[in-house]
Amino acid sequence: MTNAMQAETSATVAQLIRADLKTVFPGVKFSVTTRRGTGSVTVQWVDGPAVDPVASIAAKYEAGSFNGMTDSYEFRKDRPAHPTCQFTFASRSISDALRTRAERDIAAKFGGTSVQIMDMAYQAFRRADLRPGYAGVAFINGRCEIVTGPAAETIAVASPEVA
Numbered sequence: 001m002t003n004a005m006q007a008e009t010s011a012t013v014a015q016l017i018r019a020d021l022k023t024v025f026p027g028v029k030f031s032v033t034t035r036r037g038t039g040s041v042t043v044q045w046v047d048g049p050a051v052d053p054v055a056s057i058a059a060k061y062e063a064g065s066f067n068g069m070t071d072s073y074e075f076r077k078d079r080p081a082h083p084t085c086q087f088t089f090a091s092r093s094i095s096d097a098l099r100t101r102a103e104r105d106i107a108a109k110f111g112g113t114s115v116q117i118m119d120m121a122y123q124a125f126r127r128a129d130l131r132p133g134y135a136g137v138a139f140i141n142g143r144c145e146i147v148t149g150p151a152a153e154t155i156a157v158a159s160p161e162v163a
Helices: 003-024 051-059 096-110 115-128 152-158
Strands: 030-037 039-045 064-067 070-075 087-093 133-142 143-148
Touching: 003 030, 003 133, 030 143, 039 051, 051 087, 096 115, 096 133, 096 143, 115 143
Parallel strands: 039 087
Antiparallel strands: 030 039, 064 070, 133 143
């Protein structure tokens, strides 16, 4: 495939991914871009949904995957009917204001060193869907979780504290 064809296909894939994301996550602003000559599409956003659901939408437009064992790209056997690109990447950023607030809440609720607090915040944010809005942190099922939406007070009170 020539670079021009690859760029055209990646641009089409970017449009399709953008449309799917708009349907599944209305109101969330995504940046869907292509990189010239790479055959890849990158999706970026701030706060909003967790990474995995967005990545799975983008991944259905991948023509295959890289196999590190053989150092080669393996094309899918179930060729999709829509255009594809070689790679898709999904990357969510957490706004500075939200990160600072959560780290402060984690420190107040659980304590620990700054590195432990940052790690707890990173792990909690990775799992959290932030669209309902940040409401605090809680210790749920043995780990720190970001609590969102109006039920936050109930969850935070019902959760056991870290000793």
